[in-house]
Amino acid sequence: MIIAIASGKGGTGKTTIATNLALVSPAAQYLDCDVEEPNGHLFLKPEIDQKTDVTLPIPQIDAATCSLCGTCATACEFNALAVISEKVMVFADLCHGCGTCMFVCPENAITETSKVIGKLENGSAESVSGGRFAFTHGVSNIGNPLTPPIIKKAKQLIKNDHFVILDSPPGTSCPMVQTLIGTDYCVFVTEPTPFGLNDLELAVGVARQLEIRCGIIINRSDSGDKEIINYCQRENIPILLEIPFDRDLAFAYSKGEAAVTHSAALRTSFEDLHAKIVAEVKK
């Protein structure tokens, strides 16, 4: 069972939900797909035992066989190649590694070389019951503009018989879509503000395009307005959990302490959340 924890709006509590859910769920596997700013490790404190580079194939032009015809530059959707009078310039930052240039080159002058864009770190973390569960996070290199290949690579480590929790990047662009693809269910974490609602509507739109069912968690539920609840009723989306603001909880969070170890009541809430998600997926 593969669950994405996503949000639309940033800072609503995706990682709080994802990490706490991982800590209480039996046979959990946690993957932090927010590779530009992975922070689940701050709360799960995993032991990392394996690190692997994530690479992107980028073109390498053999100057001796290249006829400077420009077919590659014309074919490149991302304008990553430019042909000047005496050579082909490759802009690795713009390259998406699709291989089209290599495919269309009439002289077979293009081969692929790889560029490191980030890494995966694998290990395990301790759950509240004392057992260990699989932990992975992707880390994008600073300045790397293309994160979906790192997310894709992280998702290759999914263990199908586990309760897999994907901690999604915020927003509704490619990295979030890459995270959601192939999941069984998506939990959107939001806050009861006009900003939370606006971005939630966009995120639900993505899930519907991908034909993934979703449920909502309202964080800091006693602040703001009732518009999220109205929206969920209107759209027939289940509200899985409401978490009121709690100063003690915020204080524990600021020290990297998980909510489920901080409060017995929250541990029960997250165990209930796990059961609700499983029930929703099986519906």
Add this chain to the structure above:
Amino acid sequence: MKIAISTTAAGEAAILEMRFGRCPYFAVYDSESKEFEWFENAGIKATSGAGTGAAQALINRNIDIVISGQFGPKAVQVLEAAQIKMLLAPANLPLNEVIAKWQADELKEYAIQRY
């Protein structure tokens, strides 16, 4: 000599567009025939690499000089390698005045930033 100018529209009434890679049109002025022609910049619709794409379009049209309001770092690399001279002109300047300033040698050359 062929001079390309980033413009907001096609036609002699067009004014200078500040952006190089994302300008809607390029006006090409032929200093011998003293005539303009225009072409649409594919870069305006590009998902990425608008600057490198626009620079490639100028190379393919054998442009010698390009006048715009600003050049992005990747476009600069391509234009410099292709030995196309980059000149800066102020925003909203009508096309005929851009050419007049170029003829009077009043346009500053783009200073390439080295990082």
